[in-house]
Structure formats: structure tokens, C-alpha cells
Amino acid sequence: VRMDLITLNNGVVMPRLGLGVWQVSDGEAEKAVLTALEQGYRGVDTAKLYHNERGVGRAVHASGLPRDELFVTTKLWNDEHDSDKALRAFDASMDRLGLDVLDLYLIHWPAPRQGKYVQAWRALEKLYAEGRVRAIGVSNFTVEALRRLLDETDVVPAVNQIELHPWLPQRELRAFHAEHGIATEAWSPLGQGRGLLDLPVLAEIGARHGKTAAQVVLRWHLQLGNVVIPKSVTPSRIAENIDVFDFELSPEEMAAVDALDAGRRLGPNPATFG
Ligand code: NAD
Incomplete structure (x- = not known):
């Protein structure tokens, strides 16, 4: 299976597509990640919050793949933004994953009412300087929170992981990221399997390419320049979701998917959550 790569702002290379494992139990995560790695996936996205870092770690080891071919992401939870707590949380995640060096560590949410994400970022900068993680980034950061990090800290986040799908294309944040190398x-x-993939326009575009609605949406993301982490525990869907590197949407087809923008957020609003 082909896999496109992206070079992050510090030179580290990341797969364009990885497996997401939110709402997957430890045991299920182990199975799904192993299936995915067998199908050609090389990236996995977990978090302390998902309670499946152990299963992810077991699959990574069971796969027998060389460590440098894998890209593992985990995240710091919202109650651990104090610098000392963040450093301990990282150690605990690494113990559960069974890894010496992590590929990408993210602050899960800015939790702006707590006002501690700059402290948390300082801890991630320390871990990065010590070589314990190859790249550091954030998740759910608004333009405002990103500006604050850029103004007050040293390392520019390599990644901002945000809710993004055809119903919520995040034009403003994508432009900001492009401007700052994030x-x-x-x-x-x-779209969490909540109706997006049932829209007839996606099936129509897919039919022209011999692809499914899910594959059309993933292709749209890749052509926008996004990294994607679709979640599935179903082997046939895990295989389907990675089979998106052998076709191209036309400008008209990209525009037809762009037109689905509904300003519809499925998750919490990062400006207030946490
Ligand atoms: P998703 O958009 O990946 O949708 C997953 C759902 O879509 C599946 O449960 C299934 O119902 C359906 N599906 C998957 N493949 C399909 C296919 N080929 N055909 C038809 N239906 C299919 O939703 P998600 O799990 O919310 O997001 C993906 C990943 O993003 C998560 O697992 C997690 O790793 C990450 N995430 C991060 C945050 C954050 O705050 N940073 C929040 C939510 C999710």
C-alpha cells in the first residue's frame, strides 16, 4: 500500500494517514492497531484520555516493525497542564506505551479558562530538548491560543490536531497554520459516522473513481494538505480507509465537497472546553 508522508517544521517525517483509536478499549485497540499495521498503516493516534495506550504499545511491539518505521502520537490531558504534572504524565504514558522515545506529543486541549497551556508547553519543550519526543504539537488550539504560544514560547508547534471534516473545513485555522509552518x-x-458519509454527492463522486464516500472524504483532506487519522476497528474499513493514494479528485469534485461546509461542530468548542 502506498503512503504519503509530510515533513514537519523540524524536519521529522510523519505519515499523512494514521489510525485513530478514540472510544476503543485497550483490547480492541491492540487488535485494530495490529490489523492496521499489517495493512500498511504506520501512524497511530492515541491519548492518555483514551485509556488504551497499553493496547497500542502491545500492538506496536507485536507488529515486529522497526521502531523507526512507526509514528506514535499521544496527548497530555487537561488536568495535567502544570509543568511538573505534565512531565510526570509523559513518563506514565511512555510506561504504558512501552516506548523510550515518542514521535509526537500533543497538548490535548488549550483549556483556556485554566490558563495553564503555556506552562504545559514549557514542559513539552523540555521533553523535546531532552530528545524524549521527536516532535511536539497541540490539539484544539484556536488562533488566539496559537498566537499566545508563538508570542511567549520558543518552539513553534509542529502540528495542530483539530476537528476538521467537510461540515467544518476550518479555513481560518488552516490559513494560519500555513502561514506559520504548522x-x-x-x-x-x-464526521464520526454521523450522517456525513450518507450524503449522495460523496457516493456520486466515489462512483466515478470506483471509491466509497469515506475514501472520497479522506482524499479531499489529503488534497487540502491535511494529515488524517480515521478511526475504525473493522478490518475491511481499516483497509478501505488507507486505500486512498491511487486516485485524485478534480478541482470540480474538490469544490463539490467544499460546498458541504455547514459550520457544524461535532465535538466541544475549544474556546470554552476544559
Ligand atoms: P472519524 O471521523 O474517524 O469517524 C469514525 C467512525 O466513522 C467510525 O466509528 C465508524 O462509525 C465510521 N467509519 C470509519 N470508517 C468508515 C468507512 N470506511 N465507511 C463507513 N464508515 C466508517 O471519528 P473519530 O474517531 O471521532 O476521529 C478519528 C480520530 O481522531 C479519533 O479516533 C482520535 O484518534 C482523534 N480525535 C481526537 C480528538 C481531539 O480532541 N484531539 C477528538 C476526537 C477524535
């Missing part, structure tokens, strides 16, 4: 990673890239 990669855009899309969470809930398929």
Missing part, C-alpha cells in the same frame, strides 16, 4: 491534522475526518 501542519494541520484532522480529527473526526469522517
